[in-house]
Amino acid sequence: MSSFLKLREGARITCMIVLVQILWFMTVNSFHVSDKIVRLPGQPKVRFQQFSGYITVDEKQDRALFYYLVEAEKDPLSKPLVLWLNGGPGCSSVGYGAFTEHGPFKVNGNHLIRNEYSWNKEANILYLESPAGVGFSYSANQSFYINVNDEIAARDSLTFLKRWFDKFPEYKSTDFYIAGESYGGHYVPQLAQLILNNSNVKLNLKGIAIGNPLLEFNSDFNSRGEYFWSHGLISDSTLQLANSLCNFSQYMREGLVLKGANFSTNCYLLAKQVSQEVINFIDEYDVIGNYCNSTVIQSQKIYRAFGILDKKETAAKYGDCIDIKASNYLNRKDVQKALHARLVGIADWKLCSKILNYDLRDLEIPTIHIMPSILKSGIRVLIYSGDQDSVIPLISTRSLVAGVAKELGLNTSIPYRAWFESKQVGGWVQVYGNALSYAAIRGASHATPITQPARSLVLFNSFLADKPLPADPY
Template sequence: MRIAPPPPPILSYIFSLLQKPLLTLLSSEMGAVVIKLIALALTTHICFSITSSSSSLYSVSASVSASDDRITELPGQPRVSFQQFSGYVFVDHNNERALFYYFVEAETDPASKPLVLWLNGGPGCSSLGVGAFSENGPFRPSGNALVTNEFSWNKEANVLYLESPIGVGFSYSANSSSYDGVNDKITAEDNLVFLQNWFLKFPQYKDRSLFITGESYAGHYIPQLTELILQFNKKEKIFNLKGIALGNPVLEFATDFNSRAEFLWSHGLISDTTFKVFTSACNYSRYVSEYYRASLSPICSKVMSLVTIETSKFVDKYDVTLDVCISSVLSQSKALVPQQMTDKVDVCVEDETVNYLNRRDVQRALHARLLGVNRWLVCSNILDYELLDLEIPTINIVGRIVEAGIPVLVYSGDQDSVIPLTGSRKLVHRLARELRLRTSTPYRVWFAGMQVGGWTQVYGNNKLSFATIRGASHEAPFSQPERSLVLFRAFLQGKPLPQDF
């Protein structure tokens, strides 16, 4: 038997909330979150004293101590001086719903560096496989080994990668019904509970400056999580939130998606005729809306057929300049050997990541297990996400975050046709105008590594910023790691992007 820990800090906050009339509390927006936290905190206090002989996963993930989650060494990794941790954090003990995380401390002086939470999008794609092992983590798979990423973000911060929502990657539920009907609200609440319980494992980070970053559909995840954090902080400051950064984010359905036609046309990927029908007969937001409602009209079907044929499946829509990985396009079994490339970017890195994370020795080192699935996948095939949430704008939430005094950075890899920079730039400029934020840094070039890194514009003395990353894809740290790191460093420090070499 383990000695039960003292009541978690969140209990004092929960008890203060319970002084309110019960019906008032339960009918409020925070009611559902509070109920989750009550269940979590009580089971944390009671159940952590119990060791489970039937499940090694339970005994590892239920431990309050971070030492059980420490990674001794990942198979094939180079020698490093920083610590790594990974494991499970319960967000719902009753249904045994647990989120998987991978945490890397800063390369140097982690005690003085901020904490950064990284979320990938999808919805339903892995922050472990995409963010940590393909983009900005300390290693990238190469054959049977890991190679050092010299532009890892843990040079500047302690970085926490979260596989969210439940059903993504190694995150799991004992009840498969938990994978059905998942939506933005559930995801935000689970992520909030995860953070609260993660701080029980790592109390030394509780008061650390916290930044939340991510890309793509994290344009939904992050603003909604941030709003919950701000609501909690009004009652009792639990999170020392200092800023959020959104990469190629989905912020407003129509603006983001309808920017695609102009991007494809201006890059020579579709003809004048197709551009005309793609902007008049059926734009992309209409097509997606009809598709997700299973009511695809003949005209939209025809238009998208034209677009698909002209853009070609051999052009990566997430980076129109990047050669595709042939094995990913034609076969999931890697029957074809990818052509040898001279580029520094490994265009088949996703295949290598999938292979690496499906190795049993790697899963043991990560304290991870596959539950309910046969293989770890980059994007979940068991998660039934409410895709109509895509149409709900989050740019208005971003506005409230800015008004609350939290700096917001929106950045765009400029070779992404999925969420093009033109839509993001338009949304940020419109938001600045609505918030009456004056331009404090006019649109200008910025530099990284003796080259142009991109362009930037800042509003309201760093309250709201927009930046492009030149030559970058939808996953900017993957295709332009050095430029992304320069941007990340400036964001954490609250400093202007470099104006010269």
């Protein structure tokens, strides 16, 4: 073959390769072009892409889950993908996670402003409203809402992921993480376990991270008494009552799980004393903060179950807080249109679902026992606490993580020490083996990015990079 023919043949092959690449790119993008957000109302200009919409998880029931994807600020396909799940159970990952905690924007009146501590600086963040009945996620067959539990939530989330990756195939080979907080202590490990146990699911799962997680009902809630007392929030007599007549896990069980039905005299007395000493004045999710965040109202369910607090009186205390701003924004029709969202069977969007009847008996499932199998599968685990949270105190969480390390025979690889952010102590950390970490964030609340956004971002980035937290202030 002449040199000319060889050059022409080479050029032809090159053109074919380029054409195939272009066709592949066009095909991939056509899968989700309808979900691309052109611009959110009041949004500043950004260079990263956003997508949102629905993934059907059950065609017969017409059940679909709503997602909001924020691509990384730079080189998204080279960055990991993180699925974020808020807790509740029944609270919105879009309203809380995206627009209140660590998303790219914060609501400021009728406008959005950039969040300088957004987690999409180093990752693509996929916010999922799960299960159906939360946020914009829905079931056309509303009988679904009558009895939802952990098993259903995990199963639907797995179906969502499989179909979402089919819609966004460019992310199939990227490193994948699952993160969440609070009741995410159930959602996150249960979903990870389902992925690992399902041979038909091929995801590049690398790690899970959970903040202030509910992991073991009795341990987590019994530690509240010690936490309250050590922070001067309850009297000696209240702690004595909790230690001798009605421990905090029983008081939570009667108030939340049993919803105040047939409650005991002792637990009623404890609830009354705690209400008088703590709940009327302190945000249990952030004991050093001014009470404002409407999640306080969510926490007062237990006291209303005992008939101690009046709903109207307590709700009137809280003003124009950051999560209320997010709720107002997401209830705007122009915002819903931009998000490709719709209200199905509900009049307005709620931060925490009013229609979902979640089986609260599942609160007592000890998900801490899932951690060993996840770690044995080679998945890294980070469990962290905001140290000003009294709802799931760090006292219990730290002990539970140490118990997992002991069960697996993991030696301490990084002894308990301070870590730093901007020349200040950001918190404390201990690492077991090469895969299990516990960290506390100093001055942080139940939702750590709200009160300590910079420190939360340092922790998040260190986890993704699999690097130790800064050990020196300089």
